[in-house]
Amino acid sequence: MTAVLTEKNGAARPSVHPGGPQPPSRRRTGRERAYDDVPRWQIYLPLGLYLLFTLIPFYWMLLFALRPAGSTALVPWPMTGEHFSKVWNERSFAVFFQNSMIVGVATLIATTLVALAGGYALARFDFKIKGAFMLALLCSQFIPGALMLVPLFEIFRNLQMINSLWSVVIAETVFQLPLSIILISGFIKNVPVSLEEAAWVDGCSRFTAFRAVVLPLLRPGLIAVGSFAFVHSWNHFLFALMFLSEQDKQTIPVGLNTLIGADSVDLGALAAGGVIAAVPVVIVFAFIQKWLVTGFSAGAVKG
Amino acid sequence: MAQPAAVATPPPKAPRRRTATPRRLPYLLIAPAGLLMLGFIAYPVISVFYYSLQNYNVTKPWRNGFAGLDNFRRIFTGDDQFWSTLGFSAQWVFTQVSLQLVLGLALALIVNQTFLGRGISRAMVFSPWAVSGVLTSTIWILLYNSSTGFSRYLADAGIGEYGTSVLSDTGTVFWAATVTELWRGVPFFAILILADLQSVSKELYEAASVDGAGRLRQFFHITLPHLRDAIILATLLRGVWEFNNVDLLYTLTGGGPAGETTTLPLYVANTGIEGHDFGYASALTTVAFVILLFCSIVYLRLSKFGGDHK
Numbered sequence: 195m196t197a198v199l200t201e202k203n204g205a206a207r208p209s210v211h212p213g214g215p216q217p218p219s220r221r222r223t224g225r226e227r228a229y230d231d232v233p234r235w236q237i238y239l240p241l242g243l244y245l246l247f248t249l250i251p252f253y254w255m256l257l258f259a260l261r262p263a264g265s266t267a268l269v270p271w272p273m274t275g276e277h278f279s280k281v282w283n284e285r286s287f288a289v290f291f292q293n294s295m296i297v298g299v300a301t302l303i304a305t306t307l308v309a310l311a312g313g314y315a316l317a318r319f320d321f322k323i324k325g326a327f328m329l330a331l332l333c334s335q336f337i338p339g340a341l342m343l344v345p346l347f348e349i350f351r352n353l354q355m356i357n358s359l360w361s362v363v364i365a366e367t368v369f370q371l372p373l374s375i376i377l378i379s380g381f382i383k384n385v386p387v388s389l390e391e392a393a394w395v396d397g398c399s400r401f402t403a404f405r406a407v408v409l410p411l412l413r414p415g416l417i418a419v420g421s422f423a424f425v426h427s428w429n430h431f432l433f434a435l436m437f438l439s440e441q442d443k444q445t446i447p448v449g450l451n452t453l454i455g456a457d458s459v460d461l462g463a464l465a466a467g468g469v470i471a472a473v474p475v476v477i478v479f480a481f482i483q484k485w486l487v488t489g490f491s492a493g494a495v496k497g
Numbered sequence: 498m499a500q501p502a503a504v505a506t507p508p509p510k511a512p513r514r515r516t517a518t519p520r521r522l523p524y525l526l527i528a529p530a531g532l533l534m535l536g537f538i539a540y541p542v543i544s545v546f547y548y549s550l551q552n553y554n555v556t557k558p559w560r561n562g563f564a565g566l567d568n569f570r571r572i573f574t575g576d577d578q579f580w581s582t583l584g585f586s587a588q589w590v591f592t593q594v595s596l597q598l599v600l601g602l603a604l605a606l607i608v609n610q611t612f613l614g615r616g617i618s619r620a621m622v623f624s625p626w627a628v629s630g631v632l633t634s635t636i637w638i639l640l641y642n643s644s645t646g647f648s649r650y651l652a653d654a655g656i657g658e659y660g661t662s663v664l665s666d667t668g669t670v671f672w673a674a675t676v677t678e679l680w681r682g683v684p685f686f687a688i689l690i691l692a693d694l695q696s697v698s699k700e701l702y703e704a705a706s707v708d709g710a711g712r713l714r715q716f717f718h719i720t721l722p723h724l725r726d727a728i729i730l731a732t733l734l735r736g737v738w739e740f741n742n743v744d745l746l747y748t749l750t751g752g753g754p755a756g757e758t759t760t761l762p763l764y765v766a767n768t769g770i771e772g773h774d775f776g777y778a779s780a781l782t783t784v785a786f787v788i789l790l791f792c793s794i795v796y797l798r799l800s801k802f803g804g805d806h807k
Contacts, residue, residue, distance in 0.1 A: 237607055244600075268650070279536050311527070313528045324523075379531055431629065454635060471635075483624075
């Protein structure tokens, strides 16, 4: 499966690495420089400055999380785990973490499956309400989730789902769907329909053909969409804040907000909570970031 | 006897429609998405429109009932907070989108070059994209904290004064919040623009540089026109997103100090959730929605999105 991926990535952007090391014989007289022959300092200087802007805040959080309370050292040494054990045990971040995980994974699965079906319909069929459906997807982008809180709350109260994690899963999935469907239908359009037809001729059903031929080629796109859904629901705050009032049902962002709003803010505990909140998304991000750009260039922009 | 052979030879008829219900299949496929969106997006939207014409306040049930356009009249004639939060929203969206675009474009152009350490640099500069609004607030609260934050160390070095909290000073809070939001917003633009940069053909640049066009001219005559649609789409999506999103400001400043950083959606949320005045909040939502839709259409028209300019 890695082979497919690499192949696809390679095919998607042949222009990035123009065939490995450049032949040194390229003429570069005066203004006839190739576009990417930029002086090195013009790359490294702004990049370095931007990296400082990006990384110092992360470092700052780690520093507060790891150094003992009351210390003002700029290096987290001596290192302590006191803030982590406090947040994890006393401030119930262990429970929040588990809840956030359930919400994140359930949203990922639900969004990917539903969007795959919808995206396939949009990419491969012409049907009467297709235009209306597309319009609805686009319009829904303009609807502020924050302003839907009260009506959604009433719906979930009528469904008796307040304080159930599923209310948050449903809300996250619904607001994640439109973009996911648009992205996935873009990816599916990029898979030539003739590949599928060849499989039908070989006697595959539409579903088998899809699973065997189209699905493997969609992998980078699905990784992008699925990780979007996970990261989004892991991070999202308002739905969980509104729909889950019992403490043992709350999620990590709500727990963090409680720490921020505490009467006397315990900065060490806050930083440790932040690190716990960051770890899963950083892992997901490190895993997907290479495909993120490819995924977007295949689907979103040209979708 | 030649006939059966002739019948056997033609290639097996392509089984065009293998599924039993080809006509219903697309509807079945969009049904889950469609039903979810009807139930949890369309229905709430309609109920907001409906309640915008009602007096609906759980703390004052005796006044509940049809209100006609009273809520809207109150918005446009008697509500200073509406205008001030709308003004702040406009300022916030404009500042964020323009700065994020410029910085994100620059960043994308830089990490699109070939250089040593490109992969790891990309991963690092894009990483705040994955960080939530609440976590961003958490991190920057640690940085802005007056006693142990970054400003203390700056003050140690002789820059600024001790004990300044940029988040509680009306003069600095806007830029403090802006920098915070830029920190996690720029990577989104950079990722989108970088994705589109992948599809610029290298030959164009080579041809241009053979013709003696410098890097600046190549940027304005090749790169920028190519990125046009991606930029229009990204700025629009981001503008809408920055308008609607409340979790960063809610947790970072709480809309304060003195309502200085309250956006329209934050005001709506306060009215509806804390003030329990759901009828009026619904009317505000309706107005916000119409403004957003109107601005988006005007923006797409003015920018001639999707026109044949390439």
